[in-house]
Amino acid sequence: MVIAWEDGHRSSYSGESLRWACPCAECRGEAGSPGRLARVQSLEADELRVQNVALVGQYALQIAFESGHSTGLYTFGLLRSMCDCPECRARKSAT
Ligand SMILES: [Zn+2]
Ligand SMILES: [Zn+2]
Known part of the structure; x- marks a missing residue:
């Protein structure tokens, strides 16, 4: 999946990196209890494949996996902070 940002930046994401970053309560946990991603070491292949992406308002993408x-x-702020291109990596390590 590739996002072209308004400032001309381009970010690409693998289904795997998106799945592990899923911000929902089930994956992340809530009210102090660990979520699913904290309990598993690996995920099935169909969990890592993006099936559909939908825009939610002006601020986020809802990503559906084949599972x-x-x-x-995924808010755009989250997605931008996940960008792993050389430019963003250099900026993160500089701060
Ligand atoms: Zn989730
Ligand atoms: Zn980047």
């Missing part, structure tokens, strides 16, 4: 998991809302 049927689609509760994660």
Whole structure:
């Protein structure tokens, strides 16, 4: 999946990196209890493949995986902070 940002920046993401970053309550946990991603070491292949991406308002993408998991809302702020291109990596290590 590739996002072209308004400032001309381009970010690409693998399904795997998106799945592990899923911000939903089930994956992340809530109210102090660990979520699913904290309990598993690996995920099935169909959990790592993006099936559909939908824009939610002006601020986030809802990403559905082939496993049927689609509760994660990835804000653009989160997605931008996940960008792993050389330019962003250099900026993160500089701060
Ligand atoms: Zn999730
Ligand atoms: Zn970047």
